Amino acid sequence: MTQVPLTARGAEKLREELDQLKRVERPRVIEAIAEAREHGDLKENAEYHAAREQQGFIEGRIKDIESKLSNAQIIDVTTLPRTGRVVFGATVHVLELDKDQELKYRIVGEDEADLKLGMISVSSPIARSLIGKSEGDIASVDAPGGVREFEILEVEYI
Secondary structure, three states: OOOEEEEHHHHHHHHHHHHHHHHHHHHHHHHHHHHHHOOOOOOOOHHHHHHHHHHHHHHHHHHHHHHHHHOEEEEOHHHOOOOOEOOOOOEEEEEEOOOOEEEEEEEEOOOOOEHHHOEEEOOOHHHHHHOOOEOOOEEEEEEOOEEEEEEEEEEEOO
């Protein structure tokens, strides 16, 4: 399996979620299954089936997180040289030229992306157009509504 880029913060969040699933959620659902078994006939026991379904989801998520962490290439952007170039993990302040609107994006791994928080996936069209550019450069993105142009105002490594 290929290495998956993750920021240091993203890896820490995944570790926290894994810990929560293993220490809290897994024991809770095991207890719920045991309690539902005590109610008798398992064929007609909705509580039992719901708990088993939840157990399957939890175990699947645990395996997914463990796999991602084992294949992660963790990048701590604070240790990178401050060159003014856009790299994975950097926070980029841009000016969308058509709308004369300032935006701020942080380029993160696919699992960390959340557009509402300004965190865009490294594989998104905007991130791909920004990576490698420097402050003052113009990045063009082919979007469904037409070409969008962004001027890179500032690159932060935080």
